[in-house]
Amino acid sequence: MQSPIHVTSEIGKLKTVMLHRPGKEIENVYPDILHRMLVDDIPYLPIAQEEHDLFAQTLRDNGAEVLYLEDLLTDALADNDIKEEFLEKIIAESGYAAGAIHDGLKEYLLSFNTKDMVDKIIAGVRKDEIKTKYASLAELAEDKDYPFYMDPMPNAYFTRDQQACIGDGITINRMTFKARQRESLFTEYIINHNKRFADKGVEVWRNRYPEGRIEGGDELVLSDHVLAIGISQRTSAKAITELAESLFEKSNYDTVIAIHIPHNHAMMHLDTVFTMINYDQFTVHPAILRDGGHVDAYIMHPSSNGEISITHETNLKEILKKALDKPEIDLIPTGGGDPIIAPREQWNDGSNTLAIAPGVVVTYDRNYVSNDLLRKHGILVHEVRSSELSRGRGGPRCMSCPIVREDLK
Ligand SMILES: NC(=[NH2+])NCCC[C@H](N)C(=O)O
Structure with missing residues (x-):
C-alpha cells in the first residue's frame, strides 16, 4: 500500500503540506507568560492571520495542497468514542x-x-x-x-515541530518544553484516526512516549537515505540514537548526521541555523561555524554487528559533499555573514528557509539582505509578509510540515 506520507528530501517539489492558521491561542498570551510560552512578543492576531493566509496562498499558487492541522484533527475525532478518549488524554496531559x-x-x-x-x-x-x-x-x-x-498553545502554528515526515513514515515527537508537549497528541490522533492516514501503512519511526526529546525543526531530510539532525536545545542524543536504530532497522535510511548546535533560544533547532535549498546549496548561520567552516558532527551508520558506528567529522562542506555525492557545496551565509546583519536576520528566521522545489524557496520579506544574497546565488525567492508571524520566533520552514514531496530526479 502506498503511504500517504512521502518525503525523501528537503527540496523536492512540495505536493502536500500541513499548516495551522493562528487562532485565539495567540490572544491568550500576555506578558507574564511570554517566557513560559516560548515566545518573545505577542503577535497582533488579525494581521498574523492575514500574513498566514498569504503564506498558505503562496504555497497553493506553487502547486501544493494545503491541509490544516485543526481540520485533520477534527476529522480524526469524528467517532464519539475516539473523541472522548482524546479528550481524556488531553485533559490529563493538561x-x-x-x-x-x-x-x-x-x-x-x-x-x-x-x-x-x-x-x-x-x-x-x-x-x-x-x-x-x-x-x-x-x-x-x-x-x-x-x-x-x-494553557493556550501559541506555538501550534509551527507545525514543523510536533512531528516530522521521513520517507514513507513519521516521527511523532516527544517535545522538550511543557508549553508544547501536548501538541504531538494531535499528530498521534491524526495518524491513527484520520481516514487519510489510518491503516494506510504509515510507519511510525518513533512515537512520543520514549524519554528522549526530539522536535521536527531538528530533523532535516537530506535525501532518500540521509537524515541530518540537530543535537540542540530541543533534541537529545538519546532520541537521535533511538531514531537512528529504528530507521536503520526499518527503512532505507543508512546515514544519520547529528550536528551539534548551540543550546539557546535564538538557535533552538537546526533549521534556525541551517536549511537545504537546492541539490547542492544550503543557507547557514555563520555563528555555528568555527574557523574554516567546522562544526561538530557525528556520522552514524548501521554496522555489521547490529550496532551503530559513529565517526566524528567537522568540515561541514566535506560532510555534505560525501553525504549527497556532490563535487561542490554552496553554503550561503545568512545576512552575508555581516556581524550585525547576520544575527539580526537570523533572529527573525533568515536561515529558516522553506524549499518548495529545488532552488525555489519561501522566506520572510524582512530578511532582505539574506534574500538578495539567495537571488545572487541563483535561487528563486518568494517573499512573504512577516511583521506578526515572526514574533512567534519561527519562519517559513517552522510553519510548515511537508507531508508529500516529489522525489528528486
Ligand atoms: N522549527 C522551528 N525552528 N520552530 C520554531 C518554533 C518556535 C517556538 N516559539 C518554540 O520555541 O518552540
Whole structure:
C-alpha cells in the first residue's frame, strides 16, 4: 500500500503540506507568560492571520495542497468514542487526570461541536469559563492567580515541530518544553484516526512516549537515505540514537548526521541555523561555524554487528559533499555573514528557509539582505509578509510540515 506520507528530501517539489492558521491561542498570551510560552512578543492576531493566509496562498499558487492541522484533527475525532478518549488524554496531559476540574473541563469541551472543541483546546481554557461541581484544593489554593486551567498553545502554528515526515513514515515527537508537549497528541490522533492516514501503512519511526526529546525543526531530510539532525536545545542524543536504530532497522535510511548546535533560544533547532535549498546549496548561520567552516558532527551508520558506528567529522562542506555525492557545496551565509546583519536576520528566521522545489524557496520579506544574497546565488525567492508571524520566533520552514514531496530526479 502506498503511504500517504512521502518525503525523501528537503527540496523536492512540495505536493502536500500541513499548516495551522493562528487562532485565539495567540490572544491568550500576555506578558507574564511570554517566557513560559516560548515566545518573545505577542503577535497582533488579525494581521498574523492575514500574513498566514498569504503564506498558505503562496504555497497553493506553487502547486501544493494545503491541509490544516485543526481540520485533520477534527476529522480524526469524528467517532464519539475516539473523541472522548482524546479528550481524556488531553485533559490529563493538561494536569487533570481526574477530579472536579477534570469533570468540569470535560463537560465544557463536550458542549462544543468537534471543530470548535479543537479550536478551544488550542486556544486554552480560562478558569472563569467553567464551573466545577465542588471546590478542590487545587482550585482553591494552587496557582490562585494563574488564569488558565488549560494553557493556550501559541506555538501550534509551527507545525514543523510536533512531528516530522521521513520517507514513507513519521516521527511523532516527544517535545522538550511543557508549553508544547501536548501538541504531538494531535499528530498521534491524526495518524491513527484520520481516514487519510489510518491503516494506510504509515510507519511510525518513533512515537512520543520514549524519554528522549526530539522536535521536527531538528530533523532535516537530506535525501532518500540521509537524515541530518540537530543535537540542540530541543533534541537529545538519546532520541537521535533511538531514531537512528529504528530507521536503520526499518527503512532505507543508512546515514544519520547529528550536528551539534548551540543550546539557546535564538538557535533552538537546526533549521534556525541551517536549511537545504537546492541539490547542492544550503543557507547557514555563520555563528555555528568555527574557523574554516567546522562544526561538530557525528556520522552514524548501521554496522555489521547490529550496532551503530559513529565517526566524528567537522568540515561541514566535506560532510555534505560525501553525504549527497556532490563535487561542490554552496553554503550561503545568512545576512552575508555581516556581524550585525547576520544575527539580526537570523533572529527573525533568515536561515529558516522553506524549499518548495529545488532552488525555489519561501522566506520572510524582512530578511532582505539574506534574500538578495539567495537571488545572487541563483535561487528563486518568494517573499512573504512577516511583521506578526515572526514574533512567534519561527519562519517559513517552522510553519510548515511537508507531508508529500516529489522525489528528486
Ligand atoms: N522549527 C522551528 N525552528 N520552530 C520554531 C518554533 C518556535 C517556538 N516559539 C518554540 O520555541 O518552540
